[in-house]
Amino acid sequence: MATIKDVAKRAGVSVGTVSKVLNGVYVRDANRLKVEEAISQLNYQVNTYARGMKAQFTNTVALILPDLVNPFFALLTNYVEQELFRKNYRMVLCLSSGSFEKEQGYFAAARQNKIDGIIGLTYSDEAEKYVSDDMPLVSIDRYYEAHIPCVTSDNYQGGVIAARHFYRTGCHQVAYFRTGAKTAGSTLERDRGFLETSRELGMECVHMDFGEEPGAQTADQIYQYLQEYQANTSRVVEGIFFSSDDLAVMTVEKLRREGIRIPEDVQIIGYDGLTVLNRGPLYVSSIRQPIQEMARCCVEQVMRVIHHEPAQMLTVLPVEFAEGGTTKPQISGG
Amino acid sequence: MATIKDVAKRAGVSVGTVSKVLNGVYVRDANRLKVEEAISQLNYQVNTYARGMKAQFTNTVALILPDLVNPFFALLTNYVEQELFRKNYRMVLCLSSGSFEKEQGYFAAARQNKIDGIIGLTYSDEAEKYVSDDMPLVSIDRYYEAHIPCVTSDNYQGGVIAARHFYRTGCHQVAYFRTGAKTAGSTLERDRGFLETSRELGMECVHMDFGEEPGAQTADQIYQYLQEYQANTSRVVEGIFFSSDDLAVMTVEKLRREGIRIPEDVQIIGYDGLTVLNRGPLYVSSIRQPIQEMARCCVEQVMRVIHHEPAQMLTVLPVEFAEGGTTKPQISGG
Numbered sequence: 287m288a289t290i291k292d293v294a295k296r297a298g299v300s301v302g303t304v305s306k307v308l309n310g311v312y313v314r315d316a317n318r319l320k321v322e323e324a325i326s327q328l329n330y331q332v333n334t335y336a337r338g339m340k341a342q343f344t345n346t347v348a349l350i351l352p353d354l355v356n357p358f359f360a361l362l363t364n365y366v367e368q369e370l371f372r373k374n375y376r377m378v379l380c381l382s383s384g385s386f387e388k389e390q391g392y393f394a395a396a397r398q399n400k401i402d403g404i405i406g407l408t409y410s411d412e413a414e415k416y417v418s419d420d421m422p423l424v425s426i427d428r429y430y431e432a433h434i435p436c437v438t439s440d441n442y443q444g445g446v447i448a449a450r451h452f453y454r455t456g457c458h459q460v461a462y463f464r465t466g467a468k469t470a471g472s473t474l475e476r477d478r479g480f481l482e483t484s485r486e487l488g489m490e491c492v493h494m495d496f497g498e499e500p501g502a503q504t505a506d507q508i509y510q511y512l513q514e515y516q517a518n519t520s521r522v523v524e525g526i527f528f529s530s531d532d533l534a535v536m537t538v539e540k541l542r543r544e545g546i547r548i549p550e551d552v553q554i555i556g557y558d559g560l561t562v563l564n565r566g567p568l569y570v571s572s573i574r575q576p577i578q579e580m581a582r583c584c585v586e587q588v589m590r591v592i593h594h595e596p597a598q599m600l601t602v603l604p605v606e607f608a609e610g611g612t613t614k615p616q617i618s619g620g
Numbered sequence: 621m622a623t624i625k626d627v628a629k630r631a632g633v634s635v636g637t638v639s640k641v642l643n644g645v646y647v648r649d650a651n652r653l654k655v656e657e658a659i660s661q662l663n664y665q666v667n668t669y670a671r672g673m674k675a676q677f678t679n680t681v682a683l684i685l686p687d688l689v690n691p692f693f694a695l696l697t698n699y700v701e702q703e704l705f706r707k708n709y710r711m712v713l714c715l716s717s718g719s720f721e722k723e724q725g726y727f728a729a730a731r732q733n734k735i736d737g738i739i740g741l742t743y744s745d746e747a748e749k750y751v752s753d754d755m756p757l758v759s760i761d762r763y764y765e766a767h768i769p770c771v772t773s774d775n776y777q778g779g780v781i782a783a784r785h786f787y788r789t790g791c792h793q794v795a796y797f798r799t800g801a802k803t804a805g806s807t808l809e810r811d812r813g814f815l816e817t818s819r820e821l822g823m824e825c826v827h828m829d830f831g832e833e834p835g836a837q838t839a840d841q842i843y844q845y846l847q848e849y850q851a852n853t854s855r856v857v858e859g860i861f862f863s864s865d866d867l868a869v870m871t872v873e874k875l876r877r878e879g880i881r882i883p884e885d886v887q888i889i890g891y892d893g894l895t896v897l898n899r900g901p902l903y904v905s906s907i908r909q910p911i912q913e914m915a916r917c918c919v920e921q922v923m924r925v926i927h928h929e930p931a932q933m934l935t936v937l938p939v940e941f942a943e944g945g946t947t948k949p950q951i952s953g954g
Binding site: 312346353354355356357360361363364367368371376377378379380381388531532535536539560562563564565566567569 | 702715896
């Protein structure tokens with residue numbers, strides 16, 4: 287593994303100059319470029335952070351998310367910015383659409399102390415290889431092999447709550463339909479919580495993955511899949527749990543267009559607890575994530591990481607059932 | 621007015637040191653603090669920008685918006701970030717909730733070359749006094765007395781389109797209900813376009829302002845206002861134009877709960893063209909703003925300002941009518 291001396295030798299500058307570049311101290315552009323090139327060529331891991339070297343704090347944290355089209359991400363960004371401002375921090379926003387190339391620039395900036403830390407929700411597989419124990423990173427929903435603090439909500443319990451609701455409203459046959467990345471994320475726990483609980487409670491459960499991103503055809507595909515499943519098994523699906531509100535809402539529209547009554551014919555539970563224009567009623571019955579509290583915890587943990595205080599490696603926040611008109615009232619305990 | 625020499629004298633350092641601080645070049649912390657204190661005490665306007673002094677570009681632009689709870693702002697942020705990234709720029713996000721105190725920090729950072737420029741949608745009255753010709757700022761929807769490039773959509777035409785739609789569907793009595801700040805913004809043109817066109821077309825038009833921010837009671841207040849207006853005048857309001865989709869959606873819910881049929885009894889047109897979860901159907905018939913194109917133009921203009929190229933002082937983008945199920949089809953020209 288390359289050392290700071292190797293970098294200095296390759297760049298043809300002194301170790302002191304390399305050190306200055308690493309610490310964000312001003313050096314002539316020509317020298318800075320040589321040093322950066324050498325760092326890149328030698329794949330030198332610029333770890334000023336873990337070694338506790340004097341760093342110039344920038345009071346800037348980067349938030350990495352896929353996009354802001356999903357209202358869940360927009361609300362999370364809204365609250366993270368507010369929390370960071372309270373701590374006198376600015377927020378740089380990186381919308382990666384899952385592109386590691388874009389994320390990588392921010393990871394590099396954090397290593398080089400150009401930003402103090404990162405709060406990141408990243409799906410790319412490459413991130414797994416790149417992220418190391420000393421990265422000033424707090425992860426949302428994703429467990430890394432490296433020792434990185436993670437903030438998430440209780441996705442397993444979300445699945446349990448949905449299965450129990452269907453059971454307590456008299457369902458015998460349920461379904462779980464998902465879209466989304468299969469990256470080592472805690473959101474996969476939704477699947478496990480729902481499937482395991484359905485089995486334990488003696489409900490028949492069919493489940494299907496409809497790809498990474500719900501598209502214009504996804505609701506049609508779900509409808510067709512349901513029709514075929516019911517025709518082939520002579521069973522009637524009485525409750526469907528979805529991995530997101532988005533998917534639930536588009537399926538509800540499709541089912542209603544096909545004359546299926548909700549919740550009389552089939553109950554629907556989504557995930558996230560999103561509301562009309564972010565302040566009206568719920569779109570569908572849902573498992574509500576505590577978005578504001580997640581933001582608060584992310585900022586708290588990243589502050590600890592930045593200031594070399596012990597961070598909580600896993601923060602799991604409670605979720606709750608939110609009645610949004612697509613489910614029946616519970617009739618029994620269970 | 622204080623000069624750079626006054627600052628140097630007050631700080632007890634050389635003019636060269638002040639210049640270094642202004643240009644972001646490294647100086648000892650103790651000296652930097654002295655200079656910053658002197659700048660603050662003398663209210664020295666650090667205008668390295670307009671004088672074209674060598675600046676260290678940070679490749680960072682700040683986007684100032686009230687919040688991301690409003691999906692219009694979330695989508696705008698989404699597209700601005702993408703456009704900036706294409707230009708190799710990072711985006712710092714400032715959600716001001718209209719607080720000038722918070723905005724001011726970013727204005728100051730821009731003056732001091734800590735960020736290269738600002739794209740801002742700001743409602744605070746204080747901003748008017750603070751913003752000057754040489755501020756590297758592109759304004760969204762708001763005209764400043766200072767010579768600041770502004771990007772907006774054709775709000776006047778939006779009002780015209782809504783009034784014409786009501787006229788062409790046979791309305792004789794219409795209403796305009798608004799919420800929002802009354803700051804010198806181009807969004808006030810919506811009012812003017814609608815009211816003037818209604819008058820020209822011979823429609824009776826009632827209009828009312830329901831405060832700065834729609835709240836839990838706003839839809840009830842609108843309903844009550846309508847009832848009283850209709851009782852007092854013995855007239856029936858056949859079409860209502862709203863200053864935002866938000867306000868339109870909450871009023872539609874209230875009216876439907878009261879047994880009023882939409883669009884049979886009353887037609888509704890909102891503003892913005894927002895869709896369910898940002899990719900489903902429209903919530904209501906609406907005047908659609910070209911959000912992505914607005915983002916592109918904001919970034920294009922801020923790049924010109926940053927690079928001392930001539931910027932377009934006013935960019936007005938076209939809007940269009942979007943049929944969302946709360947209006948009747950047009951029956952005649954007009």
